[in-house]
Amino acid sequence: MAPIVKVANLDKYFGRLHVLKKINLEVKPMEVVCIIGRSGSGKSTLLRCINFLEEPSAGTIEVDKLIVEAGGKGREHRQLVHDVRLKTGMVFQEFNLFPHMSVLENVTEGPVTVKKMDRSKANEIAEMNLDRVGMLFKKDEYPMRLSGGQKQRIAIARALAMEPKVMLFDEPTSALDPELIGEVLNVMKKVAQEGMTMLVVTHEMGFAREVADRVVVMAEGEIIEDNTPEEIFKSPKDPRTKALIDRYRSGGVE
Amino acid sequence: MNLFTKQEDSASKSQAELLYQAQRRKEQLFRTNVGLSWGVLLLILVFLFSGNSLTIANFTFNTIKLDQQFIKDNMFFIAGGLWETIKISILSIAFATGLALLAALGRLSNNPPIYALSTFYVSLIRGTPLYLQIFFFFLALPQLGIVLSGTLAGVVALGLNYGAYMSEIFRAGIASVGKGQREAALAIGMTPGQTMQRIVIPQAMRFAIPPMGNEFIAMTKDSALVSATGFVHELMWRSTKVGRAQFRNLEALIMAAIFYWIMTLILTYAQSWLESRLAKGDR
Numbered sequence: 177m178a179p180i181v182k183v184a185n186l187d188k189y190f191g192r193l194h195v196l197k198k199i200n201l202e203v204k205p206m207e208v209v210c211i212i213g214r215s216g217s218g219k220s221t222l223l224r225c226i227n228f229l230e231e232p233s234a235g236t237i238e239v240d241k242l243i244v245e246a247g248g249k250g251r252e253h254r255q256l257v258h259d260v261r262l263k264t265g266m267v268f269q270e271f272n273l274f275p276h277m278s279v280l281e282n283v284t285e286g287p288v289t290v291k292k293m294d295r296s297k298a299n300e301i302a303e304m305n306l307d308r309v310g311m312l313f314k315k316d317e318y319p320m321r322l323s324g325g326q327k328q329r330i331a332i333a334r335a336l337a338m339e340p341k342v343m344l345f346d347e348p349t350s351a352l353d354p355e356l357i358g359e360v361l362n363v364m365k366k367v368a369q370e371g372m373t374m375l376v377v378t379h380e381m382g383f384a385r386e387v388a389d390r391v392v393v394m395a396e397g398e399i400i401e402d403n404t405p406e407e408i409f410k411s412p413k414d415p416r417t418k419a420l421i422d423r424y425r426s427g428g429v430e
Numbered sequence: 431m432n433l434f435t436k437q438e439d440s441a442s443k444s445q446a447e448l449l450y451q452a453q454r455r456k457e458q459l460f461r462t463n464v465g466l467s468w469g470v471l472l473l474i475l476v477f478l479f480s481g482n483s484l485t486i487a488n489f490t491f492n493t494i495k496l497d498q499q500f501i502k503d504n505m506f507f508i509a510g511g512l513w514e515t516i517k518i519s520i521l522s523i524a525f526a527t528g529l530a531l532l533a534a535l536g537r538l539s540n541n542p543p544i545y546a547l548s549t550f551y552v553s554l555i556r557g558t559p560l561y562l563q564i565f566f567f568f569l570a571l572p573q574l575g576i577v578l579s580g581t582l583a584g585v586v587a588l589g590l591n592y593g594a595y596m597s598e599i600f601r602a603g604i605a606s607v608g609k610g611q612r613e614a615a616l617a618i619g620m621t622p623g624q625t626m627q628r629i630v631i632p633q634a635m636r637f638a639i640p641p642m643g644n645e646f647i648a649m650t651k652d653s654a655l656v657s658a659t660g661f662v663h664e665l666m667w668r669s670t671k672v673g674r675a676q677f678r679n680l681e682a683l684i685m686a687a688i689f690y691w692i693m694t695l696i697l698t699y700a701q702s703w704l705e706s707r708l709a710k711g712d713r
Contacts (some may be wrong), residue, residue, distance in 0.1 A: 229613050262619045272614035276632050287616035
C-alpha cells in the first residue's frame with residue numbers, strides 16, 4: 177500500500193543546532209507508529225514538522241498525496257501547509273484547549289470556522305466525537321473545571337472532529353498525573369482500533385508495545401531503529417535502544 | 431478571594447475553626463473601623479465648608495462659608511455638563527480601544543513598516559502633552575483648513591492619546607495568551623487571522639478589561655482638559671464659567687469636584703464588580 181505520510185530527507189536546524197538529520201519515514205494508511213527516544217532526540221520536532229508547526233529546514237513532507245517542499249514561501253506554499261493541516265489532527269502535551277470556550281465549542285470551532293459548517297451539523301459531529309472519547313456528559317463545561325485526562329480526551333475529540341487522515345500525538349500523556357494516563361491511552365487505543373493512521377511520540381512503552389504496528393527509535397536527530405514492537409522490545413539492535421528500553425523497564429523516568 | 435470557605439462542622443468547633451473565626455472577626459473589625467473613619471473624615475470635610483464657627487474655650491474656629499444661594503442657583507447648570515463629560519469619555523474610550531488594538535497588533539507584526547507605524551505613533555503621542563494635543567486638534571488644524579468642533583477635537587485628542595497608552599495593555603494581553611493556543615488553532619486549520627480573531631483576542635480582552643477600566647476612569651477626569659477649547663460645555667467648562675462670572679470659583683470648583691468624585695466612585699465600583707465577575711468565570 178502506498179504510504180499516507182512520507183517524510184523524505186528532512187533536516188531541521190534551530191539556529192546552529194542540527195536537531196533532525198536527513199530523516200526518512202513512511203507511514204501506511206491505518207498504521208500506528210510510535211516514536212520513542214530520549215528527550216532532545218528530535219522526536220517532537222519531527223512530529224511538529226509534519227504539520228508545519230515547525231518549518232523544516234530542508235526535505236519534503238508528503239501527506240495524503242500533498243507534497244510540500246521545505247523552505248517554500250508565498251501564497252501557494254501557505255495554501256499547501258493549510259491543506260496539510262486539514263489532513264492532520266494534532267494532540268499536544270499541554271492539551272491547549274481554548275479556555276474561553278465550552279467543551280462543545282472547543283470541538284465545533286474547527287468545523288464552523290475552518291470548514292464553514294453550519295452550527296447544527298457541527299454540533300452533531302462534535303457530540304458524536306465527544307461521545308467517542310467518553311466526554312459528552314461534560315459538553316457544557318469549561319475546560320478549567322476538568323481534569324487533565326478529561327481535557328486531553330476532549331483535545332482528541334477536537335482533532336477528530338476535523339476528520340483528519342492522520343492523527344499526530346505529541347507526548348499526549350506526559351503532562352498527566354499517573355492515575356489519569358490510562359483513560360487517555362484507552363481512548364487512543366480505541367481510535368487506533370477504529371482504523372485511524374496514527375503517529376505517536378510517547379514515553380509509554382506499554383502503549384507502544386501493545387498498540388503500535390511499528391516503533392521508531394530516535395537518538396541525536398536520527399532514526400536509529402525502525403521495527404515491529406516485538407523486535408524492538410525483545411531484541412533491540414542498537415545499544416542506545418537497549419539502554420532506553422532498560423531504563424523504562426527498571427521504572428526510571430527521564 | 432475566599433478560596434477556603436468555611437466548612438460547617440456542627441459537632442464541635444475545632445481549633446482551626448476557632449482560629450479562622452477569630453481571624454474573620456479581626457478582618458470585619460478592621461473593615462468597620464475603616465468605614466467609620468471614612469465617615470468621620472467626610473464629616474470633617476463637610477464641616478470645614480459649613481460656615482459654622484466652633485468655640486472651644488477662648489478659641490473660635492471659623493470654617494469656610496460657601497455661598498449657598500450661588501450653589502442652589504448653579505447646581506443644575508453645572509450638573510448639566512455631566513452628560514457631555516460622559517459622552518466625551520465614552521466616545522474617546524471607544525476610539526482609543528480601536529486604536530490601541532491596531533497599535534498592539536502592529537507592534538506584534540513582522541512587517542517593518544507596520545511595526546514602525548505603530549511604535550512611531552506611540553512614541554509621538556506619549557512624547558507630547560495631552561493638553562497640547564487637544565489644542566493642536568482644535569486650534570492648529572483650522573490653519574490647514576480642517577475645522578473640528580470642540581467635542582470632536584477633544585474626542586480625537588483623547589482617543590489618540592489614550593490609544594497610545596492602552597496599546598501597551600493590549601500588547602501585554604496578547605502576549606499573555608500562550609503559544610500553545612496559537613498552535614492548537616493553526617493545527618485545526620485556522621488561518622493566522624482567524625487564530626487572532628477567534629482565539630487570541632478574546633483571551634487577551636479578558637486580561638485587558640481590568641486595566642482598561644482604570645484607563646476609562648482616568649479619562650473621565652482628563653476629559654476636563656477639553657474645557658480649554660471653550661466650546662465644550664462639560665462639567666469643568668460650566669463650573670469655571672459661572673465661577674469666574676460671579677467670582678464664586680471656590681463654590682463652582684467644589685461642585686464640579688463632587689460630581690467628578692461621585693462619577694469615579696461609581697465607575698470604580700462598577701469596575702470591581704466586573705472584575706470579580708471575570709475572575710469567577712476564570713477559575
